[in-house]
Amino acid sequence: MSRFSPYDNNGGSCVAIAGADYCVIASDTRMSTGYNILTRDHSKIYKLADKCILASSGFQADMKALQKLLAARHLIYQHQHNKQMSCPAMGQLLSNTLYYKRFFPYYTFNVLGGLDNEGKGCVYTYDAVGSYERVGYSAQGSGSVLIMPFLDNQLKSPSPLLLPAQDAVTPLSQSEAIDLVKTCFASATERDIHTGDNLEIVVLNAGGVHREFMPLRRD
């Protein structure tokens, strides 16, 4: 007898790369369940604040619930503080929100991307229950095990834990980062059955938010 499971995995991959003055957040738009594709154009990217964008893979119903909750909390913050939430603040809020459901978790693997208070790109990567870390780049989702080693090869910089501290900035320009992301997804689509159809790329910089799409293999 198969017990009822409240969770389902809708597949897909998300990537975010932080640059000196920009942040690139990308995800595929395939939503699947088991071996079936439910839809080819479902966005996993959600704008939480002017300088803060969330991409989540995993169970899309939990993703939707999480987005709604964070949007509501952001609205309250704006009413109370008369300003938008910064990306580091949203990062902490997301961590606490995830941990409050520690015993019935949101089955989402999140990547938060945006600009910090100094205008530099920042990426926060999470596990399902809220442990988080600020990093220079991250991949989450079904294709993460394929994409992360490639990003490590191209972008790995000295660990922030090293003392004396070594400079750890992604030297890539914005257009190079976008090309890198396209390469990542083209490769992940080849070897991950849950990744494909369309790639949605969102770029956040001082000039605002820019969105573009690239078709991926639909098989």
Place this chain on the structure above:
Amino acid sequence: MKLDTTGLESALPLFGANCQMVDGFTAAPAFDLPTTLDFDGFQKEAIQMVKPAKGTTTLAFIFKEGVMVAADSRASMGGYISSQSVKKIIEINPYMLGTMAGGAADCQFWHRNLGIKVCRLHELANKRRISVTGASKLLANILYSYRGMGLSVGTMIAGWDETGPGLYYVDSEGGRLKGPRFSVGSGSPYAYGVLDSGYRYDMSIEEAAELARRAIYHATFRDGASGGVASVYHVGPNGWKKLSGDDVGELHYKYYPVTPSTVEQEMVEVSGA
């Protein structure tokens, strides 16, 4: 469903002497099945038992000059390394440190909660800093109330208060131990080996830091679930200070440099023919 047991039938008896055992074996071949209701679940539980618990290495010890705290920086999800740059030494406040082992989210959340709700509130309400004894006791009580619910926390609270240096081990089973030397995590047996054999109460700060660094290095060398950067912190009367952060791969070549050996016969380039 009848199990196919053709593979279990043995052609030759195993021992000549013990006929009883041999008779039983050739007569009715069968798998040894555990007497449980949920056979599939039992298998999973058995695997879980063998899985390395709390993949990490952290250590702390008290010595003449205060408390030395060190940890690696690897986070693993099963066999996948999810991060090589995790901060496992958490700065609760300027004079108290906590180490992280077990569930990353559990440790991060409860240490932050300890710093804000417990320590800072105590300072504001009582106009004096909370002691290490007090902070560790409050954390242990909180974790005890969640006992059995699946939290995984193996932490050491290290600090300097009015009574001098303090070190406590606190875990999610509700345990709390006061002691001079602790190591927590899957790499702890290796770290204990180096730490216990090299420990002396009257060491200088540099000697103690080097001992801590070496212990973490040796643990990362032998334990697959530990690695990344070995961070070393010192807690003195004026609070904590980070002493070093070294990549363990580079530490290896520092401790065991590659000596150029005499070459017997050099390989020469063969011209393409």
